[in-house]
Amino acid sequence: MSLLEVKGFHAHYGKSHILHGIDMEVPEAAIVSLLGRNGSGRSTLLKAMMGLVPPTAGTVTLDGWQLCGRRPFDICRKGIGYVPEERLIFPNLTVEENLAMGVQKGAPGAHRWSVAEMYDYFPRLKERRAIRAGYLSGGEQQMLTICRSLLGNPRVLLIDEPTEGLAPKIVEVVMEVILDIGRRGVAVVLVEQKLTIALKVAREVMVMGHGELVFRGTPEDLAEKPDIRRRWLEVA
Ligand SMILES: Nc1ncnc2c1ncn2[C@@H]1O[C@H](COP(=O)(O)OP(=O)(O)OP(=O)(O)O)[C@@H](O)[C@H]1O
Numbered sequence: 001m002s003l004l005e006v007k008g009f010h011a012h013y014g015k016s017h018i019l020h021g022i023d024m025e026v027p028e029a030a031i032v033s034l035l036g037r038n039g040s041g042r043s044t045l046l047k048a049m050m051g052l053v054p055p056t057a058g059t060v061t062l063d064g065w066q067l068c069g070r071r072p073f074d075i076c077r078k079g080i081g082y083v084p085e086e087r088l089i090f091p092n093l094t095v096e097e098n099l100a101m102g103v104q105k106g107a108p109g110a111h112r113w114s115v116a117e118m119y120d121y122f123p124r125l126k127e128r129r130a131i132r133a134g135y136l137s138g139g140e141q142q143m144l145t146i147c148r149s150l151l152g153n154p155r156v157l158l159i160d161e162p163t164e165g166l167a168p169k170i171v172e173v174v175m176e177v178i179l180d181i182g183r184r185g186v187a188v189v190l191v192e193q194k195l196t197i198a199l200k201v202a203r204e205v206m207v208m209g210h211g212e213l214v215f216r217g218t219p220e221d222l223a224e225k226p227d228i229r230r231r232w233l234e235v236a
């Protein structure tokens with residue numbers, strides 16, 4: 001059994017049918033990249049895995065535990081961390097206080113992260129630990145959001161476009177951190193627009209098109225399918 005399983009998942013926003021019967025599995029400690037064009041449903045699928053979008057049919061299970069219908073807080077406690085596209089920080093709290101807000105016992109068996117490890121990943125956050133988060137740059141806020149989710153000690157981390165709008169040097173750092181998270185045994189589902197990064201970090205790649213999974217395989221498999229890339233990924 002995979003750690004996280006999505007089965008026959010359909011979702012609607014009002015009358016719009018957005019996800020059309022998604023089946024996917026996230027194995028323990030795997031980094032999975034979820035690719036697709038704008039509007040293909042990638043963020044909606046992450047939200048579904050976090051219980052933020054209810055199914056009109058289908059299920060999501062974490063280690064066999066049905067999470068649909070549960071509160072996001074309980075889903076988080078069971079071991080799913082979520083880094084949304086919009087950087088969710090508390091602007092009036094300092095960096096250190098934001099990190100403290102993220103600390104949770106986490107799921108049994110999950111790697112236990114410390115604030116010191118977060119500062120090792122992103123020394124810039126350490127330098128700015130007494131600053132209110134609202135004064136951080138976009139890149140720093142992104143780092144803070146990732147760290148806060150990690151401090152919840154998740155078994156699966158869902159990350160939505162973490163490198164968007166970041167300077168190339170910081171993109172490299174974020175990529176290394178994601179690889180390291182994987183090495184510590186945490187599974188990652190990564191939505192990433194930059195194809196080179198998505199392929200470099202992933203063990204498995206899934207491509208979404210119009211709310212369906214249209215390809216799954218290894219990064220090498222995808223490299224051999226120029227037709228898939230042309231049709232579902234590259235901007236014409
Ligand atoms: N809250 C919402 N209400 C209504 N429609 C929505 C809502 N959020 C997203 N959608 C629509 O659902 C579809 C899928 O959106 P989603 O955000 O999942 O796409 P995406 O692949 O993450 O792309 P991007 O991040 O580039 O927007 C789009 O057509 C979008 O317009």
Ligand SMILES: [Mg+2]
Pocket residue numbers: 042043044085160
């Ligand atoms: Mg999105």
